[in-house]
Amino acid sequence: MEFNPALPIYLQVMTAIKREIVTGTLEMGARLPSVRELAVQYAINPNTAGRVYRELENEGICFTRRGMGTFVTEDAQKVAQLKEAMADELARQYLDGMRRLGITREEALRRLGRFSPVSVLEEKGE
């Protein structure tokens, strides 16, 4: 995974895990790696890895069973909410970026329509 070294690492790893949860790569109720394993997997500081789980727990996205480890929430509604929030955030970033280019909201929205699903994937090289 590519990190932006000027942004908090814990937030970047949280986003990566959230993405795996909303896409179903990590299933609801699935056991997450231990803090140590997470640190090794992402090559990050173990204290940062610990913080990732603490923050995810605070947000209700995962929970800890004493002596068993950390698990993805079993609450489908929670996952749906998370997906909504992440989608909103991406949309906000897009509109914000356009605004900073001096492009109106209407033009920004219209522009999205020009991209068919195929052309979007092609541009990403997939």
Place this chain on the structure above:
Amino acid sequence: MLECREITKKYGRKTAVDQVSFCIEPGHIYAMLGPNGSGKTTLMKMAVSLVKPTSGAFYYKGQPVGVDSRREIAYMSTEPYFYNWMSAEDVGRYYQDFFEDFSMETYHALLERMELDPRTKTKAFSSGMMAKLKIAVTMARRAKVYLLDEPLNGIDLLARDEIIRSILEAANRDVALVISSHLVDELEKVVDTAIFIRESRLADVCEVEALRIMQGKSVVDRYREIYGHGGEQTC
């Protein structure tokens, strides 16, 4: 746990370390950063009493460092320190004789993962293999403090990944790791605290996630500030 208290080291007229103080606590991974010649190696050698300070001292658990503290402080120097007739297996035995906390089992597991054959003589090792061997033999100790002098220097990307992995696997709540490097970005994600040494002096000690959160700066950004111009303390 390991405290550097107002240490100065002079070699003749040259001051290698100038009034440096800091504290190393368990549960943290520290980067000791600074250009070549800034005093990082001298500091590490003083922490394991291989070099005597001109004034000031290192304390481990409240006692001046010496033969006793070396049982719990593992130090990896930059220069290779094995006889070239030794095989990787011999190196392990040599360490086992020296250090009570050395685990042959951990050593073999590390060698295997790093794809080093225990039977190979060290004289046949490339610089990357030698770097991995040094890490394996150091991390196979169950020490409380690990001082690693330039473990990532001059080796390829994949060997670096392996070394970082071994470092992270050794990290836990009871252990402190100090990694010196002049390659700042390599350690960016791995450490939680950065100690900056500039021209023999302590320039700054930064908690790196706090640096990102509060100031939106990377360790590399801070490094440039310190060594590029002036080096005023901001965190």
